[in-house]
Amino acid sequence: MLELFKYTLPALIVFATAYFLIRAMLLREEKKLKLDVFLNNQKTITPIRLQAYERLIILLERIHPESLIVRENKADMSNQQLHQVLLTMIRGEFEHNLSQQLYVSPQAWMLIKAAKESLVQLVNSEALQLVPSDSSINLSKAIIESHMQNKKSPLDEAINFLKEEVHSLF
Numbered sequence: 260m261l262e263l264f265k266y267t268l269p270a271l272i273v274f275a276t277a278y279f280l281i282r283a284m285l286l287r288e289e290k291k292l293k294l295d296v297f298l299n300n301q302k303t304i305t306p307i308r309l310q311a312y313e314r315l316i317i318l319l320e321r322i323h324p325e326s327l328i329v330r331e332n333k334a335d336m337s338n339q340q341l342h343q344v345l346l347t348m349i350r351g352e353f354e355h356n357l358s359q360q361l362y363v364s365p366q367a368w369m370l371i372k373a374a375k376e377s378l379v380q381l382v383n384s385e386a387l388q389l390v391p392s393d394s395s396i397n398l399s400k401a402i403i404e405s406h407m408q409n410k411k412s413p414l415d416e417a418i419n420f421l422k423e424e425v426h427s428l429f
Contacts, residue, residue, distance in 0.1 A: 304362075305428075311362035312425050315371060318356045319418050322349050322378055324406040328399045341395035342386040345402075349378055363424065370420050374413040381405055 320326060331344050353375050360368040385401040406412065 308362040308428070309425070311359040312421050314356055315359050315363065315367075316418055316421055318352050318359075319371065319374060319414050319421075322352050322375065323414055324378065324381070324402050328402060332395050332399050336395035337391060338386060338389045338393050338395055338398040339391035341398050342382060342391075345382050346379060349375060349382070363421070367417075367420055367424055370413070370417040374417040377413040 321330075327345060327348060328341075331348055332341055336344070363371075382402060385405055386398055389397050389401065
């Protein structure tokens with residue numbers, strides 16, 4: 260029995276050592292492969308994410324009241340016509356960029372949605388206070404003045420948040 264034990268014990272020790280070394284090596288190799296896949300994905304995803312942030316900032320700049328009104332207001336429009344055009348443009352710009360939410364944080368997307376909704380509310384509330392058939396200049400002026408009175412614009416907050424989020428990526 261002692262003779263059998265003399266031969267089996269060293270063999271079991273060699274087997275256990277080999278097993279744990281090979282297992283550790285395979286785990287290290289698996290982690291290395293996962294890291295390689297992750298880095299290759301990052302090479303593809305990072306430019307797409309940056310493009311999404313750029314597009315969302317462009318969205319917010321395009322629906323900013325000053326740029327939106329300058330772009331969409333025509334001399335012969337009424338308040339009601341401008342109101343409809345502004346809402347259509349805001350919603351169209353937003354819908355055009357819906358897919359970008361895949362590449363930004365949920366908090367960033369919530370801020371973008373909140374900025375859009377606050378702008379829609381601003382346009383609606385100012386339009387309700389005016390005579391629909393009057394010149395669109397009145398609505399334009401009311402929207403811009405109301406927006407300027409708001410010190411913490413949701414649009415500006417969303418833009419700043421997106422910028423900070425991009426800076427935190429690098």
